[in-house]
Amino acid sequence: xxxxxxxxxxxxxxxxxxxxxxxxxxxxxxxxxxxxxxxxxxxxxxxxxxxxxxxxxxxxxxxxxxxxxxxxxxxxxxxxxxxxxxxxxxxxxxxxxxxxxxxxxxxxxxxxxxxxxx
Numbered sequence: 645x646x647x648x649x650x651x652x653x654x655x656x657x658x659x660x661x662x663x664x665x666x667x668x669x670x671x672x673x674x675x676x677x678x679x680x681x682x683x684x685x686x687x688x689x690x691x692x693x694x695x696x697x698x699x700x701x702x703x704x705x706x707x708x709x710x711x712x713x714x715x716x717x718x719x720x721x722x723x724x725x726x727x728x729x730x731x732x733x734x735x736x737x738x739x740x741x742x743x744x745x746x747x748x749x750x751x752x753x754x755x756x757x758x759x760x761x762x
Contacts (some may be wrong), residue, residue, distance in 0.1 A: 650724070659724070665721040
């Protein structure tokens, strides 16, 4: 099992969500986050200077079975990429175990509905 964390532009969230659902990734968490980027300059919009050193992004957190890692990463890459600086990052982290609280199932079986695979 792996945990995939992706930091993406807020404007790309709906596209990423749709791409994940299309790739059969039906469960994930997301959070509004702020971070510091490379660019440390102010931008002027309609006469107002905005500090762009603090960047608003979305953090998506997904735990998937090993066989679903690549299709999850590809779904995020294809839908979140604009080609501009600040598209974000994807991190893949090993997960030691998972437990479904309701049934006590352990391992990757706790991540999905086993009845659907029969």
